[in-house]
Amino acid sequence: MWDKLCKHAAAVKNRRFETLVDANRATDFSASAGDMHFDYAKTNIDTDGRALLIDLLDEVDLAGKRVAMFSGSAINETEGRAVLHTALRNLDGGPVLVDGADVMPEVLGTLNRMEKFATDVRSGAFKGQGGKITDVVNIGIGGSDLGPAMGVLALAPYHDGPRCHFVSNVDPADISQVLRSCDPATTLVIVASKTFTTIETMTNARTAKAWMGESVSNPAGQFAALSTSEEGTAAFGIDAARVFGFEDWVGGRYSMWGPIGLSMMIAIGADAFRAFLRGAQDMDRHFQAADWAENMPVMLALVGIWHNQVCGYSTRAVLPYDNNLSRLPAYLQQLEMESNGKGVSMDGEDLSINSGPVVWGEPGTNGQHAFYQLIHQGTRVIPCEFLVAARGHDDDLHHQHQLLVANCLAQSEALMKGRDQDEARSKVAGKFDGSELERQAKHRVFAGNRPSITIAYPKLDPFTLGQIIALYEHRVFVEGAVLGINSYDQWGVELGKELATALQPIIEGADASGKDGSTAALVGFLQKHGV
């Protein structure tokens, strides 16, 4: 199938896809889920190409794999675990069995406990030594940070609880800056770590406890923990009443729907958090029910496969025209790159096609004034993924929102159409002539024919954010299934962790002679300058 796809891609490579884009194509090459609309008409995928892409799904038995995931089979085979983040938003669904036991009573019980605690923090029923909680500090990294940090920012217009801060980096600059802005007597610290062993998080948690202990008589009383490790949280001294647990079938980068979302729930309240879960559940249902060609996560994944594995475009830019989604690219970097950055297939063979792409991006319109130059005129093609809401949150400034939307649509149009030499010449005619006119015009030519997709929605509210994140999660699942990899482990991050542990004593003065010349020289330089 890959051969057929590559042959097809080669045959249509030089076609200008804008010639395909009429009103029918806009309907045919788009998908809807609830109020969300996904347009992939501005790509070079045609009916034949799409049919070949869809054939890939049958070849890998995507339907069977989807059932396996939702029903709790241990599809994370290298860790022997189920992959059931969907259970965390299965608010009114049926039982979900892991090893024959229904996990839903525990999931819903924990959700209720979180809601009670979040409500108490927000109302002041839960207090710090100095009174009502004014600040929440979430200490976590990777999936224990990026989800709630992105979500709190995305839902800023709904934020009516205490201020929320996120500390992730072991760099002391991160925690010092946050703690400086908080009063320990009215601060709640949430230690978010699935394993409760991650060195950055545990180091920052101890620093926060010491900071609080300087002015609060019972610092552990103002700590909560989000973790699968009961022993770890108990050893840290956190009362079990404020420990919110989850099971190992929730991967770190898929965990914001459960306890890891506690800071977000405290920020926006339990009802809004439930709306966020409902949005995701809505996308889950769509993903399970819609035909492949109408299925938004499936088609988003196939567009990704087309651009990355078939056409060879190695990066994709995520460009939200929604400033509150400014951390979405960082969130998706972990979701997509930690999931599908794998070079070995499920059967232990080297992958014969490219692994997932590099994901990067920034909100529009800011990116336009920074790196879009390369997207429009650079020599490499970068497929762009635009996100845009019909309405913002400030009705009095709706004219600014309209300008934002105009910019978003203008970019995908410019990428597709480009500007040829004739048009470029007409822009500078009168200023230059002869060969200088040609030379000047050439610099103003845009090749165009550059693909993009657009995800549009009415407004970025909690429900919509849930839809968006679940959409991307399922896209990762489909891309991983087509590539034949395990999207749910992350062995590639282990080596660096082991070497950092081994290097720490060397940095502190132990003998560096066993190290390679470059590392030893760098240690020497940093020691000379006081490390």
Ligand code: F6P
């Ligand atoms: O090192 C990678 C990783 O394991 C991520 O997958 C995870 O999200 C992050 O570290 C944090 O892990 P934990 O929640 O266990 O502290």
